[in-house]
Amino acid sequence: MTSFLRQLAQARRDGRPVGITSVCSAHPLVMRAAARNAARYSDVLLIEATCNQVNQFGGYTGMLPADFVQLVRRIAAEENLPTDKIILGGDHLGPNPWRSEPAASAMAKAEDMVMAYVDAGFRKIHLDASMGCAGEPAALDDATTAERALRLAKVAEQAARNTGGEMPVYIIGTEVPPPGGAHHVITELEPTSVAAAQQTINVHRDLFRQAGMEDAFSRVIGLVVQPGVEFGNANVVIYDPSKARGLTQLLDREQGLIYEAHSTDYQGRTALRHLVEDGFPILKVGPELTFVLRESLYGLDLIASDLIGDYPPRALFAAMEKLMLEKPGFWQGHYHGSAQEQRVQRQYSYSDRIRYYWNQPQAETAVQQLIDALQGRTVPPTLFRQYLPAFESWSGKPLDPASLLVAAVQRSLDDYRAACTSD
Structure with missing residues (x-):
């Protein structure tokens, strides 16, 4: 199914830009909402795991790459979504989880991680070796970043040949701030400069060519840049097409490439559609989906x-x-801030750090107790109007809380799907 991703650049050149939502979440209810929507519309489902979330040591979810694949495929089967409609992506695959270590050991672990991802069936690979390791600058120069990306690509290519099936497609580059949103209030962002984007492409292309890896580079479908979108703990910077016009024009020269837009959470349907039209057809979303899930859980609470x-x-x-x-x-x-300000942020921040806790036993127990308490109960419309007004129509019949939670996430995903279609 990676052929769908390889057609995105051509679709834009043909004047019919389409996109795809990249669901970056390991929460089973978010996965179910994504699979349910994909099955409903016969869409391709792109679902991604990050290097910190899932790796050969378990990540913060406790899942190995093969465990993540098994979970996605089980949920997809339950939602009647065929396996051949699923693309599995690995996000920020590189030394990031081990950047406190020397580069040699961090990169060795990154290579092992990439191998585990590809062995498990991931075929969209973000080569991200831009961060410095122990004793290095926080952000590396293009040449060092590209050299390390090439190392990781060689591992991915060999693993794919060993396991069979499609060869991987690649994303290069990274964005600033890091994944998950900014840690402070932001008012505006400058998009990546055209010169910097062109330099990233040129350096990677030259190094891959020198290494005899032209075939692998032909499967580099996109570049991560900063399009001028981001969210902090309490605010969102909305996409301004005029500021990214230079980046869009660069794609007219680099016709085989598109951009991957990170941190598109909370942008809304109009801004998302502008991103797709301007050459950012891979819309990555994660915290917004778990934010909506938490919002609905607390409404039920x-x-x-x-x-x-x-x-x-x-x-x-x-x-x-x-x-x-x-x-x-x-x-x-x-x-940051006072104790009360931190309390509000813990529960309600756009960056949604609470998402790291839902798989903890105490959280799972509390959620299950809530679901059990409401299962089959009839909720008056007035209570829905007070706490979950979008679900007032669910009154008057026995409640299935899990279905409501999935439906809440589907509503956000509907905005992404609308932005991605050419209708």
């Missing part, structure tokens, strides 16, 4: 608190706050 006499008030909220305070590693350094 409030409904249960008001509807059920023996349900502890805001039980899920309390459980998540307790968990995040006990294990602050995923949010400390990202949230």
